[in-house]
Amino acid sequence: MKYIISILSLGFFVFGSGQDYDYELVSVDSEKIYNTIIKDEGSLFFGTNQGVYKLEKGIRLVEYNPSIKGPITTNLKRETLRISFTSAPKNIPIGEFGSSITSIQSFQNYVYVISRGKLLIFKNKLYSFSPYESVRSITKSYIGSYNGIFQRGEVLTYPTYTNGQIKEYDDITFICYDGIFAIRGDQQDILYDAPAGNRIYGAIENIFKLQNGNYVVVSDLGLYLYNLEENLFQMIYDGLDGPIIPLRVTFRDGFEFKPGFWFGQNNTLYKINLSTYQVSTIQTFDAEIVDMVSERDIYYVLTSDQKITSLYSDNHRTFVVNKIPLAATFHTLEHKRNYLFISGNNGLSIYDLSENQLHNNVVIDEFNRGAVFKTDNSISLGGIHGVYRFENIDLLVDSISTDFVVNELDYRSDTVLILIVILLGFVILIYVFKNRRRSYNNQEMVLAIQKYINGNLNKVDVVAISEKFNIDNNLLYHLDADFKPGDYIKQKRKEKAAELIAKGFPIEKIAKVTGYSVSYLKRYF
16 A cells, blocks of 8 residues: 655744755654664665655655564564664754654665654655845846845945846856946946936847857847947847847857848748848747847757757758647747746746756756856756755656646657658768768767767766767767767766775765765765
8 A cells, every 4th residue: 555645744844044944844754653764775664653654756655565564674563662862964954853762764865764753754845945035136246136236145236226237257247137237356436327318228138249259249129239439329120020039059159040040920930131130031930039149059949839959950941840839838948958847927847958857946946037057066046035046957857847848739740750850860860970080870979979988978968969979969869779988988987986885995986986075965865
């Protein structure tokens, strides 16, 4: 018989200060009297007044031996009750139950605590949280909100707020607050002030650096080419027909865009040539474009009909690769490794591109549009209560419940299109392979990738593989139906960590070899 532990009112927990704990309480069971927790052969067993229960997964328990009641020994036999209190780690919000803990056990992504005969289950949040009031923009050094702009924790005297993006480049930082404010070392300048009723260039929302050193400014009036040295704005696209949604791209090699700037307006994706200012249509959708992000030649477009459309586009052609139906309305989209982070007013979801799985309600909170920032190792999202920062994304996805997103009607109707895409993918693969110094067939390519992963466990990811072998991220997953690079990396890292731990290597050495952090190894191995 299986049991889902009931989630009771948690009002009796008094946590005191606003400390950010690593774990959160997810379940409390007071229907039985719990006595002991025993870990045996990779499983957890619980001794209770109603018999022995076995953990099936997470918060699910299954009846194991109802004839043995009360405390149990390590061999799951009846034991005499002895009360001895222990303590919980400080990163667990145990509240008033902290002084009466009789048993505590960490297992996988959870911590199980018995106090006063109740079973309390805490789950690792797998993210950190920093409280700020209504975050609008995040960079390496800045947090911009409606109630202040913070540079490494210190609030700026001006501007007093931002409702647009902050862009932090190596030599200059721009704050878009309807106007534009610039910070260069100790020098601070208002480049364009925009008091209500006197906005020559409209309300500034975003700014992007070009390869030639100039910038593209996004305003509610349109697109402007901006020359910083002369502080000169030149309109290159009139945006009165609707809001402009700029493509979010990775900042590489000192700039974001080369000759063409991509943006959405209403239901159309455009590209404007930054030399001639000629605008060309890339793709038209059935609904309005809400947000867009790119990863190499793949473009992910979020539309108001609760869909994400992935496009392949190069200098010669553009075609739809896939359509992902969503279960709710979202406003912000970002790509990180092989995942799409999708946030909205009702929470955060994550889509696993390699498994075609949507993980809903990863965090339930109200997020702000465009408040997202990623580094090589993490991604941060801003909401009305503060900043959520994620590092161990693979572990996060492994630990959360999964909703499979399958719209059979849509996929049946797109069967011919999908077959065409796959065929084009293999044509591209053949072209890539033939133009490399060495030519691989698919199986040879898989073996070469596996060898590369094995030799670079401490730093490899899917993006690095794509760049190393000059193969598109999406096409990488069509080499072999049984080979998923992301899963292979995770498995090999776990195997290597377990091997080195068994051999007694220092944890610092294991971290260096596997790419795991020391704190991660201490927590999960």
